[in-house]
Amino acid sequence: MPGQTILVVDDEERQREIYRDILQDEGYDTETTASGESALRLLGQKRFDLVLTDLNLTGMTGIELLSGILAADPTVAVVLITGYPSIQSAIEATKKGVYQYLEKPVDRDRLLEVVREVFERLEALKQTIIGDSPATKAMVRMILKVASTAHTVLILGESGTGKELVARGIHSHSPRGDRPFLAVNCAALTETLLESELFGHEKGAFTDAHQQKKGLFERANHSTLFLDEIGDTSLAMQAKILRVLQEREMLRVGGTVPIKVDVRIIAATNKNLEQLLKEGKFREDLYYRLKVIPIVCPPLRERREDVEELALHFVRKAATAAGREVEGITPEALEALRAYSWPGNIRQLEWAMERAVVLGESEWVEPRDLPPEILQPAPAASATQAGTQPNTGHGFGPVVPEGSWEEHEKAKILEALQRSNWNITRAAQLLGMTFRTLQYRLEKFGIKRP
Known part of the structure; x- marks a missing residue:
């Protein structure tokens, strides 16, 4: 299991050794420590995918360690082990984002089952939630933790x-x-x-x-x-x-x-x-x-590291739908994609890649295939418009005026309607929307069949 690292935290030396031996025998890169304080120091020095910790530690408790882990790196999965389970501690831990509870004595097969499940679910989510940025990893870990x-x-x-x-x-x-x-x-x-x-x-x-x-x-x-x-x-x-x-x-x-x-x-x-x-x-x-x-869900401008992977995914998807062979995206086009602020976020990126594949004439997506707004430099904006003010209440203000994205969205809806000969069901499928959502958008933008 290369690359899958586990930290075991337990104040009983014999118990630590048992967990370590079981996990190492299965190929997991496993380290141990005796306290929550030392665990946080280790986490500050090395990246661990999973922390397996006793709830009732000497000194810092398992819940306090969980809070410290999430503050330092919310992408770390946590499994709590306890000999004294309580509803209150379980609720508190779950709200904080713990993945699973194990009761002592921990059965070897059950331990390995939970650990495998953590990594299998994480891998499955990576196939669905595309991206490798810290923001995306944190979101994937949170999904994994709350799902159960x-x-x-x-x-x-x-x-x-x-x-x-x-x-x-x-x-x-x-x-x-x-x-x-x-x-x-x-x-x-x-x-x-x-x-x-x-x-x-x-x-x-x-x-x-x-x-x-x-x-x-x-x-x-x-x-x-x-x-x-x-x-x-x-x-x-x-x-x-x-x-x-x-x-x-x-x-x-x-x-x-x-x-x-x-x-x-x-x-x-x-x-x-x-x-x-x-x-x-x-x-x-x-x-x-x-x-x-x-x-x-972070806006795309806060996870620019994911733009290339997402764009390539959408290019492959659009190329398959269009029956075209597209090798990829040129460095110049990628540079333009990364520099753009994406007020419409991932949905806008998907539509941009679909347009590029449909209109493009070469085996590579080039700058000339991208929508004009992506190639135009962003206009100067005030601090408020640019989103540089602290976000105190999840206001989700766009980087550029919302009207710019709404005009783009309206244009994409009209394009889909024309391609489907104004068949709303087919247009909704092309846009990746439900029938009712498209109906709502048509009413919102005042779009009527000519």
Whole structure:
């Protein structure tokens, strides 16, 4: 197992040696230490992929060590071992991001099973969440850690940063992963439609309710429901969602009998919820219910190290779809891609690479194949526009004015509609959107068939 490093922390020498021998026999590069304090010193000197630590250490506790590890390097996976498990310590550790709990005495097979699972899941996520930057590694580790729990997750990030991909990653690596992942874009539906979509309705509940319908909460029982753009919901809808989270039960529209549901909620937003709280547009109780475990999807401008790998991935994907042979991206084009600020984030990069493949005439993506805005130098901007002010509330302000990206997005939607002869279902597939999301975008931009 080359490259997979493990640090074992236990104040009992014999126990340390047992863990070390088991792991080294399986080929893991393993080191040991007796205290949390010495573990942090080692972590400051060498990179470890996984820390296996006793919860009840002499001096610094396992929970305190976990906090220190996450402060120094949140990309390190942590497994806690304890002979005195408690619900409170488990909750505290899980909120901080611990991957797994093991109870003493630790069975050899169980230990190796958990360690293998850590590395297998991490490798699988690397195939889904593309990139090797520190920000991306931290996000992947967090996904791995929260996936095994049933806690509510709130994903924060600008449009186009891959929030739904993160949600799908959490679900697929969770105990609920063998069940369907259900999702809804709360901003794409009217209040009435959203209520019916989430809660379902009884026959005769309203004029067009000709038969009973199960909503997403009911259909996602024992599975995961992703509420995208939760920040766009009304206060009334927020109250109904909160009731499901608190009571674990719901009512269909027009129904009178509560229905018990076991649903893991993952919510996402590109809005500054703390600001919406201050403005009275988002419920405080729902905010704290959702924000049990927050995950921030960093904007592409903060993970420029990933631009090349992402761009090559999208080029290969677009070339396969177009039936073209494309060798790669020229150094000059890569330089332009890295220098651009990407206000539309990963989604904009994907569309740019699709355009380059479709319009390009050589076996390499060249600067002339890129959208004009990428080749133009960014206009001078104030500190606020440039995003140099500290981000105090996940405001997710773009580096360039939002209008620039919206114009680009509108142009891409029109291009897809023309390519599909205004077939909205086909256009949505070309754009990587759901039918309803594209409908929402059409209404937002006022796009109508000529």
